[in-house]
Amino acid sequence: MRPLSFLDRDRTVAGAGFSRWMVPPAALCIHLCIGQVYAFSVFNLPMTRLLGITAAAPGDWRLTELGWIFTLAIFFLGVSAAVLGRWVEEGGPRRAMFAAALCFGGGFLVAAAGVHLHDIWVVYFGYGVLGGIGLGLGYISPVSTLIKWFPDRPGMATGMAIMGFGGGALIASPLSVWLMGRFSTPEHVGVAETFVVLGIVYFIFMMVGAAIVRVPAPGWRPAHWTPPVQQPKLVTSANVHVYRALRTPQFWLIWWVLCLNVTAGIGVLGQASAMSQEMFPGKVSALAAAGFVGLMSLFNMAGRFLWASASDLIGRKSTYFCFFVLGTVLYALVPTTGATGSVGLFVLCFLIIISMYGGGFATVPAYLKDMFGTRYVGAIHGWLITAWSAAGVFGPVLVNYLRAYEVARGVPKADAYNLTMYLMALLLVAGFFCNLFIRPVHERHHMPVARGDATLLVQ
Amino acid sequence: MSAGATSSRGAGGTRTLHLVLAWSFVGLPLLWGVLQTLRNALKLFR
Numbered sequence: 001m002r003p004l005s006f007l008d009r010d011r012t013v014a015g016a017g018f019s020r021w022m023v024p025p026a027a028l029c030i031h032l033c034i035g036q037v038y039a040f041s042v043f044n045l046p047m048t049r050l051l052g053i054t055a056a057a058p059g060d061w062r063l064t065e066l067g068w069i070f071t072l073a074i075f076f077l078g079v080s081a082a083v084l085g086r087w088v089e090e091g092g093p094r095r096a097m098f099a100a101a102l103c104f105g106g107g108f109l110v111a112a113a114g115v116h117l118h119d120i121w122v123v124y125f126g127y128g129v130l131g132g133i134g135l136g137l138g139y140i141s142p143v144s145t146l147i148k149w150f151p152d153r154p155g156m157a158t159g160m161a162i163m164g165f166g167g168g169a170l171i172a173s174p175l176s177v178w179l180m181g182r183f184s185t186p187e188h189v190g191v192a193e194t195f196v197v198l199g200i201v202y203f204i205f206m207m208v209g210a211a212i213v214r215v216p217a218p219g220w221r222p223a224h225w226t227p228p229v230q231q232p233k234l235v236t237s238a239n240v241h242v243y244r245a246l247r248t249p250q251f252w253l254i255w256w257v258l259c260l261n262v263t264a265g266i267g268v269l270g271q272a273s274a275m276s277q278e279m280f281p282g283k284v285s286a287l288a289a290a291g292f293v294g295l296m297s298l299f300n301m302a303g304r305f306l307w308a309s310a311s312d313l314i315g316r317k318s319t320y321f322c323f324f325v326l327g328t329v330l331y332a333l334v335p336t337t338g339a340t341g342s343v344g345l346f347v348l349c350f351l352i353i354i355s356m357y358g359g360g361f362a363t364v365p366a367y368l369k370d371m372f373g374t375r376y377v378g379a380i381h382g383w384l385i386t387a388w389s390a391a392g393v394f395g396p397v398l399v400n401y402l403r404a405y406e407v408a409r410g411v412p413k414a415d416a417y418n419l420t421m422y423l424m425a426l427l428l429v430a431g432f433f434c435n436l437f438i439r440p441v442h443e444r445h446h447m448p449v450a451r452g453d454a455t456l457l458v459q
Numbered sequence: 460m461s462a463g464a465t466s467s468r469g470a471g472g473t474r475t476l477h478l479v480l481a482w483s484f485v486g487l488p489l490l491w492g493v494l495q496t497l498r499n500a501l502k503l504f505r
Contacts (some may be wrong), residue, residue, distance in 0.1 A: 019473035025481035032485060164485070170492030212481060294500035298493065 007210075009092025014214035020149040020222070022212055027142030027161035029209025030097055033202040033371075034104060034138040035168015035238045037077075038297075040070050042128075043082075046189050050118060053189060064122055069128050076132025078389030081140050084133075085382025086141055086242055096141035097210035104134030105203025112195035122416045138206065139165065139385065144378035148216050151374075155316070155366040160307025163363040166301035172198075222459045232370075234317060234438070238446035239373030245380045250371050250441050253434045257366050257385035259394075260431035261323055264331070264424045265357025267395030271403075272296055272350065278413045279338040279346065292347060297350045300358040307359025308366065316367040317435060323356040324432035331425035335418040359389075371441055398423065 005011065044066050051057045090098040107369045110126030142161050150157035179197055183190020221227070231237060245251050268275065273289040284292070311319040330349045337346040364384060399420050406416040 017473060019478060021478055022473055024483055025485045028489075030486040032489060164489070167489045167492060170496045171488050172492075174492065174495045208484065291500040294496045298496055298500070301493075 002362050004098075007092075007095040007098050009090075009095070009215060011096045012092055012215050013217050014211060014220070018214055020216070022257075023142070023146060023149050023214065024157065024160045026093075026213035027146055028164040028208040029212075030100060030138045030142060030335070031161050031164030032168045032171060033206050034100070034135045035165040036172035036176075036198070036202070037070070037073055037131075037135055037171055037341065038166075038169035039172035039176060040073070042173050043180075043191060044196075046180060046191050047115070050115065050189050050191065053187065059118075061120055069123060069300050072124055072128025073132040073135060074389060074392050076129055076137040077139065078386045080136030081382035081385040081445075082136075084137060085140055085379035086376070088137060088382065089144060089242070089377075090272060092215060093141050093145045093213045096137050097206060097213060099431040100134045100138035100141055101206035101210060102134070103130050104138060104206065105199045107131030107134055108195045108199025108202065112192045114197060129273065135245040136382070136385070136402050140378050140382045142209075142213065143381050144374060144376075145213065145215055147365065147369050147374050147377055150222075151227070153309070153312045154369050155311040155363055156305070156309040158365040159305045159362040162308070162365075163301050163304040163358075165361075166304050166358055168295070170297055170301065183409075193241065228230040232315060234440055235370040236268050236373055236441060236446075238443070238449075239375035240380075240441055240445050241373075241447055242376040242379040242383070242449075243440075244445050245372045245376065246383060246442055248445055250424050250438055251380065251384070253438050254364065254367055254371070255384055256434040257320055257431055257438075258384060259358060260393045260427045260434065261320070261327075261360035262388055262391035263395040263398070264327060264427050264431075265360070265393055265395070267298065267399035267424065269300075269354065269357065269421070270349065270396050271399050275417055276343075276346070279340065279417060281414060283341065283343055292350075295351060296349070296354045299355045303355025303358035304362035308362035311363045311366060316363060316370055317438060319359070319365075320435045321432065323360055324428045324435060326426045327353055327356055327428045328432070331421045331428065334421040335415070335440045338414060338418070371438075373447075375447065 020033075026406045044063060047066055048056045048060055048063060051060045056062075084096075107126045107130035110130055111123045112126075114120065114122030114126050143158055146157040146161055147154045176194060176198065179194040180190045183193040227237065240248070267408060273286075274291050276289045276292050277286065307323075314322075334346065334349055337343075337349060365377065365381050368380050368384065372380055399417075402420045402423065403416045406419055407413060409421050411418075
């Protein structure tokens with residue numbers, strides 16, 4: 001027997017009586033771990049004083065150098081999801097989860113060595129490159145499996161997993177702070193030890209997911225469910241090959257839908273604390289702003305599950321219409337909340353906006369499944385993740401530079417975000433039209449149905 | 460294969476205990492994280 005043959009797809013086919021409700025926890029094992037990336041900033045300040053301990057000393061790393069760790073990780077997340085998506089799809093979820101655990105857990109260990117040696121390039125390679133590849137593999141690994149297990153509720157199923165990505169930061173942030181506190185001494189900042197513990201814990205946690213994940217047997221379908229005879233117009237029962245999908249306008253329209261929705265959300269997500277304090281001087285303290293950011297994380301996570309579940313009822317296209325229409329109205333309302341000093345309305349606007357930001361991530365795999373079928377949905381999703389990488393650049397740049405431009409023009413700080421809010425609303429209007437133009441994929445792009453493949457179509 | 464099988468507990472089947480363990484394994488850390496965040500958020504808004 002080949003070593004590691006237990007990772008093969010055919011070794012993960014579920015036996016009779018396997019409950020599909022075991023699969024979401026398997027997916028969550030992965031996403032709760034890799035969601036740690038959103039909490040990486042808790043290491044930034046401690047890593048600026050590895051030599052000086054209480055304060056930065058000559059030779060200590062600067063924040064600008066450390067910022068590249070997160071940027072590299074997100075970049076390699078996008079690249080690996082796109083390039084390795086087909087390998088993930090064809091090799092099965094267990095192999096991908098195993099590789100993700102090795103890369104993500106191993107990345108932490110390499111980064112720990114980098115911190116210990118005080119070599120930033122080793123940290124870049126460890127967390128940025130290796131960890132980033134683990135992020136990409138882990139992010140897409142359970143998606144198509146969940147869709148196949150839950151053909152009746154694909155939005156809810158992928159929403160559950162992607163909710164885990166939002167929830168991962170909620171766990172990682174206090175856990176990392178607690179671990180650093182345990183390992184720190186008056187002569188030493190406990191970052192390297194924290195990385196080692198996190199690397200081992202995340203590896204084990206992700207391996208549990210790899211062990212319990214299963215793919216459904218060919219022809220399996222949920223009890224009491226039959227595929228609808230008359231599918232909604234935008235839902236196909238055919239399959240489109242990943243490379244064929246990239247040549248369809250539908251793929252690129254959905255790419256822009258995701259990119260614009262994420263750009264609008266990600267820009268304010270990073271600036272929420274500063275924005276709330278500057279728009280309401282004297283009313284929102286730094287501590288209250290931190291609480292506001294915490295609430296935003298919760299709504300980001302909850303929105304992933306709730307909006308994606310709702311999309312099973314109202315349809316994917318309608319769900320994105322909600323994001324774009326409601327988002328436009330709310331962004332346009334934000335300057336008014338500042339002008340009237342209504343902190344409560346401001347908070348409410350952003351909590352709804354950020355729930356739709358998370359919802360956009362969680363609903364898109366089911367949108368792809370509707371348009372391109374289940375066969376290569378994981379690989380197609382991998383390519384779509386590049387929209388996130390692009391938005392990760394556009395969003396913060398737009399918010400930061402527009403604010404700086406307004407302040408330089410002499411606009412008071414409290415009003416400096418107004419132009420940005422209107423621009424975000426405009427981006428969402430553009431997203432509305434991209435979504436509007438999405439039509440079913442032409443039959444010429446469909447894969448031929450081979451004998452024996454027919455069963456796949458009902459999954 | 461019909462899915463009526465999903466509720467059975469034959470060889471390779473899923474016991475309720477497996478489901479409880481699997482969901483607890485991911486649910487408890489998530490709940491802890493949510494409570495920590497909520498606690499901080501509410502404390503700071505007081």
